[in-house]
Structures are given as C-alpha cells and as structure tokens.
Amino acid sequence: MTQAPRIPVLVIGGYLGAGKTTLINNVLSSATQRIAVVVNDFGSVNIDASLIKEKHNDTIELTNGCICCAVGESLADVLFSILDRTELPEVVVIEASGVANPAAVAAFAHIEGFHHLGNVVLVDATQALETSKDPLVGRTFALQVQAAHLLAITKSDEATDSVISEVRSIVSSLAPSTPLVLTTSATLSSLMMNLAPHADSAVAETHTEFSTTTLSHVSAQDEQQLFAFLQNFPSSVVRAKGIVELANGNRRLVQKVGSTISISQTELPTTGLVLISLK
C-alpha cells in the first residue's frame, strides 16, 4: 500500500458533450498548483491567449506553471515525457476521449512515477437519457458510468427536474454505490482541484451544493487505521485531501475521490484533512 512519492493522476471521463472540456478549461484558468492536463485535442481547449507562455508541438506551457499536452498517438509516451520534465507537475489530469472507457485510460496512471487518484465521470443531464439507450453507444455510456469513482451530472440547470430524476435513476442502476453529485462545471473544478487545506479553520468555504470541512490534527497509528478511518466516512463525503502524520512520525498524503481512496508517502508537512460533503 505504501508508495514512494508519486504524481497523482485524475481521469475525467464522460460521453461526448458532457462538459469535460469546459471542466478542463476551468481547471487550467483557476489553477492554484502546477497541473499537467492531457487532452485529446488542443483545438477544443480554449486557453486564454494571455495565459500561453510557449507552444511546442504537443505541449502548451502556461504562465501559471501548468502545462497542457495533446495525447497524440500514445498516452504512455505523454506520461513518460511528463516525468522527463525538469519541473514536475503536482497533479496530472487526463481528459479521456468521449468514447473512451475511463478505466482503460486510468490503467496508464499506474506507470512508475504516478498514482491513480480516481475517475470522475461526467453525465450530461440533457443527453444522458438518449445516449444511454442509443444502440451504437449505449454500452459505451454504461461502461463509462461503471468506471466512475465519482459521478457528476452536469448541465443540470438546462434540464427539468423530472429529467434529472430519470437520469439519476439510470445512472444509479448502473453504478449503485458510486457517489453522485449534481453540479456545474465551475463548482466541480473547485471541488476536484482547489483543495487547499487550512489546518486551523473549521469551515473553509461553502457552495450551494457542497460544504467544506477541515479536520485539523488528524493522526493515525498506521496506514491500515488511516485507511479504515477514511473508509468509514459517510457516503456524502465525495472528496477529501490532506497530509496526515502516522505514529512513527512518517507522513502520508491521503486523497479520496468519490468511492476511491489513495494513500502515498510524502515529505510535506501535515495539513489536516479537507472534506467536501454533499449538502
């Protein structure tokens, strides 16, 4: 279970039009850490020209320290090239293609130097009913939903309540135990990325759909105990992140994305644990 420091990898999946690119744009423009984003196509990513520092073939460097890489022919090669960089990113976000199975994409996140944080799969509230029944791509949709550790219904403001409730029931029947959030792209971006733990504050910020809680001074005997502690969170806790000290003085970076928990070694100071819960 213990791993050497590795770069966490988050996979964003979901069928065509579910809002992956909008989310990626939000992530890049509001980044507070060095993020490497891997996309299928620069053409659809709308990076503010003032943010672009340099463009070379398959990589765009941004002034805020982030990079955006086009996946090109081989995702493995892109990840190897990220490891070859002098300044490593703090997190990698991979945008799976609209027909990709996020689980197949996530399989690459186990390459030495990385660890897999989880798959967030977006479901388009306005299209999901149709897509899920489509004879050509219905199965693709189902595999995507089943690969999720956290499901997010997007464009909920464009769909009626009855449609949303139908979408919820389809998605829940495919993945009954996967946490499901109803969201817009901007709040999802901040939910996934901007978890800056504040050790002393009790409640850091509040969204309409979520509340954020920081548990300061979390300590655990060992990894097993820490893992069990995280596993016992209520299912309303859809995201958690923080650095926790073990009894032997070593520290662990813990992350929870929906139903998945990852624990890795870190040299960074303890921060407490930020929890984001559904209201």
Next chain:
Amino acid sequence: MTSTQPPHAGDVIYTARLIRTANPSQPTATAIAVRDGKVLSVGTLEDCQQWGITTIDRQFEDKVLTAGFVEAHSHIMTGMYSNIPYVGWFGRHMPDGSWVDGVKSTDELVQRLASIAATTEPGQPIVVSGFDPIYLDTERLSCHHLDEATTQHPVFVFHASGHLATVNSFILQKYSIEAGHPAPGVGFDKNGQPNGELREPAAMALARDEFRLIGQVVFSLETIGHFANAMRNAGITTAADLGNNFHAKDESLEEVLNATRIDSFHVRVASVPRIIGGPPAMHEFVEKVQEARTKTHDKMHIPVVKMVLDGSIQGFTAVVNWPGYFTGEDHGLFLLPPEQVVDYLRPFHQAGIGIHCHCNGSTTSGVFIDAIEVLLREHAWLDHRHTITHAQLITQAQMRKAKNLGMSANFFVNHMWFWGEQHRDITIGPDRAAAMNPCGTADRIGLQYAFHSDSPVTPANQLHTMWAAVNRATPHGDVVGPAERIDVNRAFHAATIDGAYQLHMDHLVGSLEVGKYADMTVLEQDPYEVDAMAIRDVQVWGTILGGVPSKSTAQR
C-alpha cells in the same frame, strides 16, 4: 512506322517470357521499353524497338513480369523485425530476407530466448515480438517459462495480437510488479503472485524501458529502410504506410522524405496520415496535409488519410451487428464517437482528400458508409474513392449502398487463412465466416475492391492475398466460404491496379501502360499457370522500380 523521337541515354527494353500488364485493353506482352523511369512502350520487342532503342536487357527472358504489386494497407512497423526478433507460429521472412521458422511450442520459445540471452550482455533487454499462443496447445506462457531462458536479462515477449505481453521475473522485480499491484492488466496466478502477463499497452508500459524500446524501433529511420526491403522482397512496388503522423512535424516529414528519396530505397510509399485529435483540429490537419504534399517526391506520396473506427474481430473489439459475437464476450467499442464521424471527415471530403476508414465490424462499416452519404449530399465530389479498409464483415446491403455511393473496399482476405477457422468456430460462426471478405459478392454487386496484408499483422505478400482470395483455404484444409472465391485474373487486378485506384494513384502505378511508372514485379512462374493452391509458392525474383531492377534478398 518508326518513332521520330531520338533515343535517350538510359533507354532500355526488357524482354520477358510473359508480361502481365493489369491493363485489360492489352493484358499481356513480351517486351517493355523504359524511358525516364516510365513505360515508353509495351508490346512485342519489335513494337518497342520502333522507338530506336538499342539497349535490350534480356536478363528476364525466362521470367514473368507483372504490373508491380500495390499494397494499400500496410505499416512501416513491418521493418521492426530486423531489430526485434520474430517468434510467431508461422515461419516468416524477415525484412533482410532471412527466413525464421515458426515457434510451435513454449519450449521452442524458451530455447529461442536462451540462445539470444547467450549472446546478450547481462542486464540488456531481450524484446521479441509476434508470439501467437492461439495456435499452441501447450501450457499458457508465464514468467516461469521465461525464467528458464534467463534470469540475467529483462525479457519482454510482445504477442502478435498487440494486446498482451509476457515478461520474466527480472522485469517484475525491476518495476516492483508484486502481489496486489493495483494496475488493471497485470496478471496473477492462483496464489495471487504476478504471472508475467501484462494486458493492454497501459500494463505493458509498466515495463517502461522495454516498452519504450519497441516504440523507438518502430518509428526509427532504420525501420523504414527495412520496410522497403521487406516490400521489395515480396515483389511490392507501391506500399501504403496506413496511419502515421509524419506530416505533422517538419522534422519528421523531412526525415522520411529523405529516407525514401535515396536510391537504395526500393519502393514507392503512400504515406497516409492518421486522423487524431478532435473535429475542430481537422481544418489545420487538412492544411498540414496539403502543405506536406507540396514537398513529396516520386517515391513518397500523401494520397489519402486514415481514420480508425473499431478494433479487431479476433480481439472481440470490432463493432458487429446483431446477433453479435458467436462465442466470447462482446468488447466492441467505437474508437471515435459515431455521431462525430461526419464532422471529422467533412474537411477532408471538401478539400478533395480521400479517406480510408478502418472498419472490421459490420456496424462500423455501416456508420462510415452513412457518413459518406451525408457528405455527398452536402458536397458532390464524385471521384472520392473513399475506402472501407478491412471491411471484413461488410453486409450485402452495405456493399450495394457503398457501390452506389462510389466507395471502395479493401479486404483483409488473408484472414481466411490465418484466422478463418477461429472466425468460423469462435468469433462469428460458420455463416458469417463464410461471408467474410466477400470478394465474390463484391464482384456480383460491382463494388470496387483491393487486397491488403496489414503487414506486419500478416506478412506483406500479394501472392499470398491472391492465393487466399482464390482458395479461402485454412490450415486444416477446409474451405471457408467457397461462394466468395474468385479467379486468379480478378485477384491479380485486386492486388495491383485496384489498390492503386483506392490510393488515387492509378494514373501513376498499378498497371503497365504508356506514361506510367515502369514498376514491375519479377516472378519465376506465372501465377495464372500454376495450380490455384500453388499461387502463394510462386517465387519472387525481385522488382523493377522506375525501370531499375532490384533483386530480392529473400532466402528459402
């Protein structure tokens, strides 16, 4: 009458026992005159001499010359076997012409690896490719078998399917692939220990250095040179590299242009860019292709582009119509969203760039054909020749529609030999296996078609594809789909001029007509005269490319 033009230095007449031109208006000849690398005259020696040419080369007088074979779907990766030893079940020629016997058991594989290890410095990687356990009835390959070959080297056995690798314990230890490893695709034995299997590229990439080595070899200039040798040895004079990215970067384009330009590079390449990225990127893609086309030369063309829509039938990843696969789980998935196919292709169609679309399954063939119908309603380019490549499970209704739309099919007819029994018994069942790669029906309907090998998936060899289409024989002596067999004359055209047509290169290559490149295949026997079951055994002497002979280095 005698021509009034004076002869040029370098003009030459080749005589032959027989010349098969693939030109129906003059199907056979006995002499061919060459000027500036092109066919000046074809007919009898007397016809050719009327141009005043006195240089007569009689070295092929007892041989058969044919229009040079055109391979419209192969890959430069073919050349990799010169650097990555081949360990497949079928014996095979290597690009340098040497013959490698097939590996018929796990023991033989271990022996092969042990002998490589004996001459490899400890610690240096041993990477082999083409292993095909579908034909083996021995125990499933594991790290323990490979450990018998060596414990001093990382050993990486890349399977023929491209979806699986088996590695030894050295590699498992090197990358800490242990019990409980979280990566999907890592195989474990019943005790929970890794068994050496790494499924799909994601898991193979765990063996970083060895996996990257394959990629480096596949895309090296050296491999491109080996590719040319392999094609020449098979008698192929024009070969497509179907699906590359050379056009995208000035550096890589320049390298390939230079590598193909040198005299010893003895094949014309149709370099075919593969569509990657999303629909918004396609306009820039078209511009890049058009710009790259301005830099090409007579041995490198960029005639069409390629799109890939699904996987393979034997991998159960092709998308097939109801009732789906015969046995086994259906893993068919589109590689691009089907509703976006029109958006992807529109910029190419409107710019007059032909499209070859990889469709193994019937559903994918249907999606591609429907997309072309939409594009033709929008924009009436009548000479598009958009091609369904593989088209293995195309239905009769799809073929009639494709024909009406002016489309073509490039059949992967070698499957009938290499996997015909597996398709009949496992993947899609006897009825649809009998209708796979349906050359006979395509002729009845009037759908234009060619053959390909998809080399290195099957060996590049148009005599073999002709043989497979004429006989549809399997390794156990069965015939799968006798009603789809065609005659040798039809097969010969599918292996020459019809492939050239699909590449929009039929004004340049594919038949021996005045004004076209003097590209010929030199054979020791006439495939029309030998027994139908012996077509694939016809010996290839070599080729003549642009009038210049080049002898095969293949050893038997």
